[in-house]
Amino acid sequence: MFLPFFEWCDGLAISQAYRQSLYLFALTQSLHLVAVTTFFGAILIGDLRLLGWGPVAQSRAGIARSAQSVLLWAGLAVLVTGIPQFTTHALTYQRSPIFVFKMCLLAAALAFTATLRRRVAAADEGRLPSWVPRAVGAVSLALWMGVTISGRLITFYG
Amino acid sequence: MPSIVPALEWLEGLAWTTAIRESVWGYPMIETAHVASIVAFAGLVIMMDLRLVGLAFTHAPLAQIQRRLFPWQIAGLVPSTATGLLLCCIDPMRYYGNVFFRVKLALLALAGLNAVVFHLKTYRRAERWDEDPQATATARLAGVVSLLLWSGTIVSGRLIAYNWFA
Amino acid sequence: MKTKILLVLLAAGALWSVQPAQAHHAFAAEYDEKKPVTLTGIVTKMQWVNPHGWIYMDVKQPDGKVKHWTIETSGPSQLSRRGLKKADFTDGMSAVVKGYQGVKDPALANGRTLVLADGRSFYVGSVGGPNDGADR
Numbered sequence: 001m002f003l004p005f006f007e008w009c010d011g012l013a014i015s016q017a018y019r020q021s022l023y024l025f026a027l028t029q030s031l032h033l034v035a036v037t038t039f040f041g042a043i044l045i046g047d048l049r050l051l052g053w054g055p056v057a058q059s060r061a062g063i064a065r066s067a068q069s070v071l072l073w074a075g076l077a078v079l080v081t082g083i084p085q086f087t088t089h090a091l092t093y094q095r096s097p098i099f100v101f102k103m104c105l106l107a108a109a110l111a112f113t114a115t116l117r118r119r120v121a122a123a124d125e126g127r128l129p130s131w132v133p134r135a136v137g138a139v140s141l142a143l144w145m146g147v148t149i150s151g152r153l154i155t156f157y158g
Numbered sequence: 159m160p161s162i163v164p165a166l167e168w169l170e171g172l173a174w175t176t177a178i179r180e181s182v183w184g185y186p187m188i189e190t191a192h193v194a195s196i197v198a199f200a201g202l203v204i205m206m207d208l209r210l211v212g213l214a215f216t217h218a219p220l221a222q223i224q225r226r227l228f229p230w231q232i233a234g235l236v237p238s239t240a241t242g243l244l245l246c247c248i249d250p251m252r253y254y255g256n257v258f259f260r261v262k263l264a265l266l267a268l269a270g271l272n273a274v275v276f277h278l279k280t281y282r283r284a285e286r287w288d289e290d291p292q293a294t295a296t297a298r299l300a301g302v303v304s305l306l307l308w309s310g311t312i313v314s315g316r317l318i319a320y321n322w323f324a
Numbered sequence: 325m326k327t328k329i330l331l332v333l334l335a336a337g338a339l340w341s342v343q344p345a346q347a348h349h350a351f352a353a354e355y356d357e358k359k360p361v362t363l364t365g366i367v368t369k370m371q372w373v374n375p376h377g378w379i380y381m382d383v384k385q386p387d388g389k390v391k392h393w394t395i396e397t398s399g400p401s402q403l404s405r406r407g408l409k410k411a412d413f414t415d416g417m418s419a420v421v422k423g424y425q426g427v428k429d430p431a432l433a434n435g436r437t438l439v440l441a442d443g444r445s446f447y448v449g450s451v452g453g454p455n456d457g458a459d460r
Contacts, residue, residue: 010455019352019454026320026353030313037312041201048230055226058218066215070208091455148194155375155451156186156401178374180410182401185374249373319375320353 009090018088028081035077042070043144050137064121096158102150109143166250178248192241199234200308202227210301262314269307276300355434357454359425363393370413374399395421395435397448406446417441
């Protein structure tokens with residue numbers, strides 16, 4: 001599926017550069033990990049608050065607003081450090097069933113975060129029945145943890 | 159100073175460590191749990207550090223963010239450490255000889271020390287953090303140091319996989 | 325603004341997801357894809373371990389001398405999936421390994437294909453190697 005796109009990625013000059021380089025990949029991968037950790041931290045603090053834990057003295061909306069700017073900046077860093085890593089190994093991922101699974105999970109996590117979670121987090125306190133933000137927080141946590149874990153499993157189970 | 163190598167070799171030779179080292183499911187599960195719990199733990203530490211340096215969550219009093227995140231950070235630290243110790247037991251000679259692992263341990267110790275010092279020095283005066291410029295300056299420094307040390311720990315952990323100096 | 329956020333999140337996520345979190349320390353950092361090797365010899369030892377397996381092989385050179393190779397493979401999870409078992413390896417057995425030579429160490433190789441004495445062939449490479457079709 002989408003083979004031509006993956007082949008195009010594989011053939012890019014940047015992919016070539018990364019395949020030849022001794023240290024470039026390692027450096028980018030390391031920075032990527034810090035960006036991912038920051039991204040996940042911003043998700044986690046928001047989800048804890050939705051679940052009624054963590055920084056409860058602050059409103060859900062307040063935490064969500066602050067976390068959102070971190071999410072965007074960390075997301076940008078994830079993007080910048082992620083592109084060359086993806087294109088360099090594009091054809092390997094194209095053949096991996098776990099990769100496909102992760103992509104689906106990721107699409108769901110992104111859609112969920114950008115729509116329902118945003119709206120619920122931004123809602124005024126008391127406007128929603130208490131189970132709603134809790135359920136949203138739990139689903140978000142499950143989705144993003146799932147993305148993290150399945151990403152890791154690609155190494156072991158292809 | 160007596161060498162710890164015999165002890166490490168003994169660990170490596172145990173039936174249960176060997177079994178996990180050769181496993182199809184055990185090792186992947188432990189390593190994945192290690193990475194996942196670190197991402198959660200360090201993610202929350204980074205959030206608090208961003209508050210310390212004044213880059214995020216600035217509408218919230220510093221003391222509140224610190225107090226409310228702390229138990230969750232510890233909750234993430236426990237599985238991170240447990241899985242980390244387990245991984246060390248499973249393949250002790252590999253990590254013993256790996257320069258990046260040693261760097262990671264050193265940075266981890268420093269990061270932990272920084273956290274303890276910060277905790278002991280400022281925790282009691284937590285309410286003053288936002289009003290007292292001196293306290294804010296101390297907090298800011300602690301935040302920067304923390305960010306650098308934890309990022310360094312994460313990076314060196316990732317680099318363990320590279321055998322450049324084997 | 326909402327669209328921008330959505331787009332950035334989308335792109336970031338897309339790339340985060342394919343990041344081989346640990347699905348690989350770059351092949352290029354240690355092995356040279358321009359130096360393919362075919363090693364025919366005797367397996368002196370096979371370490372069936374995580375995160376990578378190691379095959380130690382004695383290969384007779386054209387000049388008669390024996391070269392001791394260290395060959396990196398994937399771990400037990402992937403090897404099992406491909407049909408290999410720890411019991412398939414015995415010290416002293418002959419085998420053929422195709423792979424790529426190390427950048428700094430000429431006696432190191434990244435193994436891609438293993439052919440046992442009984443003729444069975446297995447892909448033993450790790451995720452993230454060169455796109456040479458060995459894993460099909």
